[in-house]
Amino acid sequence: MIKNRWPSLVWIVIVLVSLVVGAVGCAGTTTQTPEAAQPAGPTSPAAPATTQAEAPAAEQPTAEAPTQEAQPADKSSITIVIPEDPPSFNAIVGDTGYDALVMNLVLLGLTGVDPDGNIYPELAAELPSIENGAVVVDESAGTMDVTWKMRQDIKWADGKPVTADDVVFTWEAIMNPDTGIWVRGSDYVDSIEKVDDYTVTFHYSSIYPGYLTQLGGEQLVVWPAHYCDPEQGFVAWDCASNPLSDGPFIMKEWNVGDHLSFERNPTYFEAGKPGIDEIFVRIVPEETVRKQMMIQGEADVYMWATETVINDLVTAPNVKISTTPYGRWVMRLFPNEASKGSTDPQASQHPFLSDVRVRQAIRMAVDVDTIVNQIFLGYGKPIWTEFYRKPYICEVPRPVYQPDEAKKMLEEAGWKDTNGDGYRECSGCTTAKEGTPMKLSFYTYAEYGEPLQLTQQYIADNLKKIGIEAQLNTFEGSVMWADPDSGGIEQNGDFELDLWDDGYSSTDPTDFLWEIYAAEAATPGNGWNIVRWKNDEFNTLLGEAYTLDEAKRKEIFCQMAKILDEQAPVILMFSTVNADAYSNRLEGIQSNINDLVTWNAADWKIIP
């Protein structure tokens, strides 16, 4: 019986093998179609031709396999792993970080920012300042002009020079109300003017201290005027997915969802750089797989290593971790001073979070060290002031973890456990009706994952110990931070105490401070002062901080630090780690708090 069936089984195997092979063969051609379709799509016709023409014969590895075999062996090539596709190469539009990662490889801004917060020129020949006469301030009118002198030795990959026309073109594309995008400082720029081929002047309507990264820093670059199509507009142009390079590398291929490949730009302006011939950026969604690829040596750079990833990779002999002394993202508690569902503390104040003593008591009750050491595995850094980063560091004494003092403070504020249920009620408080329970909803967001969930639970536990009952909930980021019309929890004030991380890139905290602490930003739909904290003294200082006098700014910021410390409108706890993992065969990798790890990709080398 069974023997009879053998022939059919053999056939099944044969059919199976041939089908798989057939499918593979077919797929070989189908997957090529997207690439073929990409240039044939809505791309400007010049684009693919240039990049393709520049790519050497290595494009067809199978055709000339035997002769080409030796070539790739000499080529130094590395692989970066990231979890999702960059939306494009235009980092300011997508704002995912993955776009900035690949943008750094191919495009240059006027300036960049190093890990210490020093701004350095890229396309600019030098940094404009009052001292070198490139920044002219009109004190009486409150305006200023910034003149950028550009390097004359930088060329696009098609041989055309990078000029002032490109700068003007880029700025005008950004400012187009139809297809542009809002960027920091754009409200202050009245106009832009080409002085000569390599000189351009920004006319500001007010004093703007962040002018150095106006067309530079982490997210903004200069785009080629002769290559990008202004009709398509800044946010959607095709040159953002098929960029013309003036940076250290040239994009060769983007197989969406799978990988991007880059090769050395032979005409890069810095002599002898970049030190690596080929970079592959592979899209690997699963964290465990990315980690294993690092350990197996298949991947060389792991962008954005979290605490748990570092913990797993730190023992691998072939992996190194680059980190900065502190992170950009500070985990914080946002106590809403207005009652839940309201955005106006004057009309409807929160029963207890509107009392500064309660906020201070909460700050004393949270055991930050335990969170940092146990949940964040020792990689977080306790932070208690906004001014912890270069160049603006202020001395503020660290709040001490003292739950007993916190309890005393709550008693003083008129919150006592009158019914013996372990939680406090209003008993002589000034901000609520007698008997109001000390109970609040406590939200955080889901995407960060387990460490943040544990932190939330631990903080709830801390609060319970001082008699505050917290009801926990988790939301998606797209719900938490949505605009008011889409039901954004923060914007609509639908919260009491929230936990999330925030911070700013680059070196100028002024805009950031305005966005989350200014009284004006407390109006719904006007900013992100979601705790609805208003302080006149702070607002005056904030207005004065828009100056170019660095000594004065430092002084102002430290006065602000004092007010924020006393008032505790937002309770800062710790910064999460800012780190990238890399293979020990590489050198020059340096994690950057102000930019993505590829900020200095031109300097990377493979250790011989």
Added chain:
Amino acid sequence: MGHYIARRLIQAVFLLFLLSMVMFALVNLAPGGPLAGHGQTRRVRPERVEMLKRQFGLDKPLPTQYLIWLVGNDWMNVDTNGDGVFEEHGTRKGVLRGDFGFSFRTRKPVLFEIWLRLPNTIYLMGVMLIVSLLIAIPVGILSAVKQYSGFDIAVTTFFFAGQAIPEFWLGLILILVFYVWLENPITGGPLLPAGGMYSIGSAYPIADRVAHLILPVTAGALGWIAWYSRFLRSNMLDVIHLDYMRTARAKGLPQRLVIFKHGLRNALIPLVTMLALDLPYVVTGAVIVETIFSWPGMGRLYYQSAMDRDYPMLMAILILSGALMIFSNLIADLIYGYLDPRIRYD
């Protein structure tokens, strides 16, 4: 027959129209929105929100948004720069004219984005389905013919276990075993790749592609194999005990002929129907398998769009899978009628 198909097609159009309305409302009314910060920025400045709303067309009331999605806005004046003046015609053509809009995430036409992923998904899921059938059909027949035999119990247990194991766990275990633990004896590298569709610049492209298929197909096919083989087994068992089978055996036909010619043909009819109903999955892909094995397919695109609230992309994928579902139902009915003469439509 033609009459029947025409009626079903008209119904399908009506159904799709209703579906699109419900989907549009659900997608847009779900909590959260595409204007929230992701990744690098938590707080999107209100100035930017306003601009994005205009660019995405979210500044209009929902019914208007649906109308524009359906029939476009190139016949009406729109305010593109936010100055309150409705100065020029829009550029959207609407779904009815094949324009599904642009993705909020990449600002590229939605259909272009789908086109980039679709072949990859059909490739993976097609192979997965073929492999599943090639294993499930013989296993199903054997289990039925040799009911309660050692073989039957063994494969039943094995495939049930396979179906019960969550795909993500199985996927990671497969990677652990075949990528981390086992070595390729010739090259010394991992035995099988951890993911992706192919290695960049591989010397043996076909072998390389097969190697990249093995793990995702294994992880994804196990459930299908269990499902199809059990289904076929029970169909076979139903058929085996019917009178005509006994007749066939009684008139002296060899067992092989009885099983294959008289039994299997009848037992396969419901399976073919089920297969037709499963066809949409071949196009919409598998989120978990694609995520774990870094496969650039539709499942991941859908998941990402949902997370980012990329409404046009979500709508396109939902409508596409809705249409496929309706269409494959029709196909299933037609095939059933063709294969089983007892069923006739008019």
